[in-house]
Amino acid sequence: MLFNSYVFIFAFLPISFILYFLLIRLRYINLAKIYLIVASLFFYGWWNFIYVFLLLASITTNYLISQQIINSLNKRKVWFIIGLVFNITLLCYFKYMDFFIDNVNHIFNTDMPLLHIVLPLGISFFTITQIAYLTDCYEKLSVDRSIIDYSLFVTYFPHLLAGPILHHKQIMPQFKSLKTKFLNLENITKGLFIFFIGLFKKVIIADQFAIWANLGYESVEKGMVLNLLESWASVYSYAFQLYFDFSGYCDMAIGASLLFNIALPINFNSPLKATNIIDFWKRWHISLTNFITAYIYTPLLKSFRQISFTNAMIATIITFLIAGFWHGAGWNFIIFGLLNGIGIIINHIWSKKLKIKLPKIIAWIITFNFINITWVFFRAQTFEGAITMLKGMLGFGGISLPAFLSKYFQNSWGGGIHFGETFANIAPEEAKFLLTYIFLAFIIILIFKNSIKLKDNFKPNYKNLFFIIFLATLCIINLNKATQFLYFDF
Numbered sequence: 453m454l455f456n457s458y459v460f461i462f463a464f465l466p467i468s469f470i471l472y473f474l475l476i477r478l479r480y481i482n483l484a485k486i487y488l489i490v491a492s493l494f495f496y497g498w499w500n501f502i503y504v505f506l507l508l509a510s511i512t513t514n515y516l517i518s519q520q521i522i523n524s525l526n527k528r529k530v531w532f533i534i535g536l537v538f539n540i541t542l543l544c545y546f547k548y549m550d551f552f553i554d555n556v557n558h559i560f561n562t563d564m565p566l567l568h569i570v571l572p573l574g575i576s577f578f579t580i581t582q583i584a585y586l587t588d589c590y591e592k593l594s595v596d597r598s599i600i601d602y603s604l605f606v607t608y609f610p611h612l613l614a615g616p617i618l619h620h621k622q623i624m625p626q627f628k629s630l631k632t633k634f635l636n637l638e639n640i641t642k643g644l645f646i647f648f649i650g651l652f653k654k655v656i657i658a659d660q661f662a663i664w665a666n667l668g669y670e671s672v673e674k675g676m677v678l679n680l681l682e683s684w685a686s687v688y689s690y691a692f693q694l695y696f697d698f699s700g701y702c703d704m705a706i707g708a709s710l711l712f713n714i715a716l717p718i719n720f721n722s723p724l725k726a727t728n729i730i731d732f733w734k735r736w737h738i739s740l741t742n743f744i745t746a747y748i749y750t751p752l753l754k755s756f757r758q759i760s761f762t763n764a765m766i767a768t769i770i771t772f773l774i775a776g777f778w779h780g781a782g783w784n785f786i787i788f789g790l791l792n793g794i795g796i797i798i799n800h801i802w803s804k805k806l807k808i809k810l811p812k813i814i815a816w817i818i819t820f821n822f823i824n825i826t827w828v829f830f831r832a833q834t835f836e837g838a839i840t841m842l843k844g845m846l847g848f849g850g851i852s853l854p855a856f857l858s859k860y861f862q863n864s865w866g867g868g869i870h871f872g873e874t875f876a877n878i879a880p881e882e883a884k885f886l887l888t889y890i891f892l893a894f895i896i897i898l899i900f901k902n903s904i905k906l907k908d909n910f911k912p913n914y915k916n917l918f919f920i921i922f923l924a925t926l927c928i929i930n931l932n933k934a935t936q937f938l939y940f941d942f
Contacts, residue, residue: 678841692889
């Protein structure tokens with residue numbers, strides 16, 4: 453079920469909210485938790501109910517292993533390793549098996565058939581959430597023995613499919629707190645406010661940019677080298693699609709959760725305002741960055757005999773290769789991770805070794821465009837498609853300018869410039885609309901307060917009530933077709 457769908461907005465969310473608090477009001481606390489678990493499983497199974505059994509099997513196995521880790525005196529490490537192997541094997545089978553088979557066939561000239569496994573939604577997120585929990589149990593940071601609480605922690609629908617990646621201590625104490633057992637008007641109004649801001653980002657902004665980005669990338673996959681402006685417009689369209697799609701999801705997750713008095717951690721904090729790649733990763737998908745830092749980078753660095761700058765940079769490259777591969781089973785994702793790892797190394801050398809400080813605007817321009825270049829590999833379906841897009845960005849497809857500019861350039865500029873429909877392949881009838889959207893996206897990202905600050909400054913008054921109603925109406929009118937969030941694919 454999608455947050456941006458009629459069934460979620462008008463049926464699932466209000467019914468879940470009403471019945472949950474009704475059960476609490478009747479003092480059926482555990483029953484309310486069980487109901488929320490069942491509702492979350494229904495939410496998850498909306499696409500393909502068969503995978504509910506996979507989720508339940510994962511929860512049951514991880515819970516039993518966690519209890520062995522908590523209770524064992526001498527075999528805690530053994531059980532912890534068993535848990536890691538189970539989760540990694542599960543993820544590798546469903547997400548990476550066809551990738552491995554395809555590469556084995558290519559390297560050894562074999563002909564093993566692909567399994568064509570349909571990726572279960574959210575498997576990357578609920579798997580690493582449970583890996584984090586097992587790690588907390590092993591390090592004696594969590595000793596929860598309730599199967600109900602553990603199941604709710606994993607399945608809680610606002611974070612189940614695309615994060616944020618949670619620690620048990622971040623969410624379960626809130627469910628146990630007396631303050632969360634009562635309806636909270638402030639949380640309800642804040643929740644609706646932030647939810648509909650997120651819905652606006654997804655429906656009105658991200659889905660429109662998706663049209664232009666898809667046309668551009670479909671063209672390069674066919675071998676077409678787009679002209680210079682088309683290429684950059686396609687790349688920027690995807691950047692803004694991804695930005696507002698994921699930002700919108702995070703807002704809607706936080707908003708839906710606030711209705712239940714549960715505050716999810718911040719997972720997105722104006723990353724495209726970053727002036728270096730390190731700062732970007734501290735702002736983008738914050739819970740994932742924290743996870744790979746705590747559970748991959750830090751243990752990897754500690755495994756070296758000595759901690760040095762060189763070893764830290766080696767650990768950085770390995771960590772980002774893994775992070776890139778986590779996003780998808782393909783070489784393009786590995787290249788995406790490698791480029792980000794190299795970018796962070798250069799950032800460290802630049803700031804720590806050479807101690808060079810660029811003007812803020814120059815640093816932002818470099819960072820923003822570097823991120824966009826890495827996202828070319830993130831978005832392109834093939835390596836060839838990514839290279840074709842980069843060729844267009846470098847001008848190999850020529851330069852096409854609007855016809856009315858011909859009188860200014862034709863006599864003073866050499867060859868290589870064409871005049872006519874500048875965006876014929878991605879926006880043949882709405883070029884001005886495309887440029888206006890890109891311009892407004894920059895304004896929203898760089899100048900406006902982000903949704904976190906808007907939520908924190910929110911006051912329940914008539915002005916904000918009318919704003920919520922306006923946003924909700926605008927989004928619902930345009931909710932003709934519910935499109936999947938991009939991070940559901942990862």
